[in-house]
Amino acid sequence: MTHLEQKSAADRSKSGVSERIPPSLVEIQARFRAMIVDRILMFEALKRAIEVNQQPAQALGAISDLAHKISGVAATLGYPHAGQLAAEIEQAIHDGNVAARSAHQTWNCIQPDLEALMDELESLLDE
Amino acid sequence: MKILAVDDDPVFLELLLEMLRSHGHDDVTTAGSAREALAILASAAQPFDCLLLDIQMPEIDGVQLCLSVRELEAYRHTPIVMITAMSGKSFVDDAFAAGATDYITKPLDRLELKARMGMVLRLHDERQRMAVFQRQVGTLSYLMDFQIDFAAPMVIPGVDRIVEYLALENYLLTLGVKRLYAIGAFAISIENAEPIFNKADSAAFVDMLGDVATAIADGLKTEQAMLSYAGGGNFVVLVQRTCSIDPEELGLMIERGVAEFEPIYTADRIPTPRVRIGELVRGSIFAPARPTRILDQAIEIAQRGPHGKAGSRNLVA
Structure with a gap:
């Protein structure tokens, strides 16, 4: 188990928790939540693409872009755990690119966190 | 805004x-x-x-x-x-x-x-002040009462290669320990900046800084360097630790560049600026706490001049 995997496993118990946000951000939070289902579906499609070896490097890039969008706003909108998981995925993909790892090596590294992020996003829908 | x-x-x-x-x-x-x-x-x-x-x-x-x-x-x-x-x-x-x-x-x-x-x-706000200043210089320079702070950093109008001092400091603050170790800084001090400041009006002083900055930028043309004006007549240059700048040659180039403006200085009744180039201060992995210290040290060394040289050789940030 990598450090990333250990950390994510440890953090998983904190999932589904949102923090209070200023009233001025409530509308923006609602818009973020409205995008969650689409984002989970996109993650699922990209995950499948990597698993069947269909342009895995591009799929990883797209996962990174999506994670970047989530990590950029989730914490400020009261979802620090989702933000943290997304940031870790983004960072791991970036590190994989810098180290010239294969898409599948990087995928093995981020898969547990991506699953955790999708679970986390799903749990936010139940709030 | x-x-x-x-x-x-x-x-x-x-x-x-x-x-x-x-x-x-x-x-x-x-x-x-x-x-x-x-x-x-x-x-x-x-x-x-x-x-x-x-x-x-x-x-x-x-x-x-x-x-x-x-x-x-x-x-x-x-x-x-x-x-x-x-x-x-x-x-x-x-x-x-x-x-x-x-x-x-x-x-x-x-x-x-x-x-x-x-x-x-x-x-x-500083830019607005400079814009007002430039307008005054362009139109009513004889009525100008624009005050500049001698000690304060400033963006010198008309010199493209110069970066704001704050940006230079921010840049240093982003560097990790390893990258901080890879850079060096040296300063170029106008020895007679204060007498010039006291004699000249603000426009002539800023023009003189612009002349020196242009001469420095020309001298550094072939180098990967970041140049900034730190105030007090001091410019700082950030370079790679291994840079091959010859201070003597650079000094001569600056001198030649500035000499072109001598007739203007004579007309303005101000002395021609004399520059002094300080030794290169290298970033140290042992002092990462305040990365911007390298700039202060570079300025200090350039200001100290040849008499302080012996004592300054071992100085690292």
Whole structure:
């Protein structure tokens, strides 16, 4: 188990928790939540693409872009755990690119966190 | 203050807009891509006072956009704050090289944003003062009562290669220990800056600084260097630790460049500036606590001059 995997496993118990946000951000939070289902579906499609070896490097890039969008706003909108998981995925993909790892090596590294992020996003829908 | 914020994520832009509003910045325009931003800049009746650019954007990223913006005459010195996720920190270096003034990290932190925008506001006010100053110089120089602070850093009008001192400090603060070790700094001090300041009016003093800055920039043409004016008649240059600049040769080039303006100095009844180049101060992995210290030390060494040389050789940041 990598450090990333250990950390994510440890953090998983904190999932589904949102923090209070200023009233001025409530509308923006609602818009973020409205995008969650689409984002989970996109993650699922990209995950499948990597698993069947269909342009895995591009799929990883797209996962990174999506994670970047989530990590950029989730914490400020009261979802620090989702933000943290997304940031870790983004960072791991970036590190994989810098180290010239294969898409599948990087995928093995981020898969547990991506699953955790999708679970986390799903749990936010139940709030 | 008129602000342009650029990010490809509409939710982030809304968030940024809301936070800026809560800090009293109401005049904010947003763009979803670099292309849209460039179109907005091209068609703006009044130039923007500050740009906030996300680094990671598809097609044209924030660093490329920053470069393109700096090529526009009206935006040579406009504060540009880059926005980056933690994973994009490696691009911050490129952003500073492209002309960025500062950066903030995603996710946004209210206090961090407030502090950065406070800095931008100060720069903006300083630019307004300089704009007034330039207008006065251009029209009513004989009536000019514009006061400049001798000791304060300043953006010298008309010298493109010079970066704001604050941007240089911010750049150093972004460097990790390893990269800090790879750089060096030296200062170029105008020995007789204070007497010139006391004798000249503000316009003539700033013009003289511009002459020296241009001569330095010409002398550094072939080097990868960042040049800034630190105030008090001192310029600082950030270079690679292994740079091959010959201080004597550079000194001669600056002297030659400045000599061209001698008739003007004579007409203005001010002395011709004499420059002194300090020894290179190298970044140290043992003192990463205050990376900007290297700049203070470089200035101190240049000011100390030849008499202080022996004692300054072992000085490292």
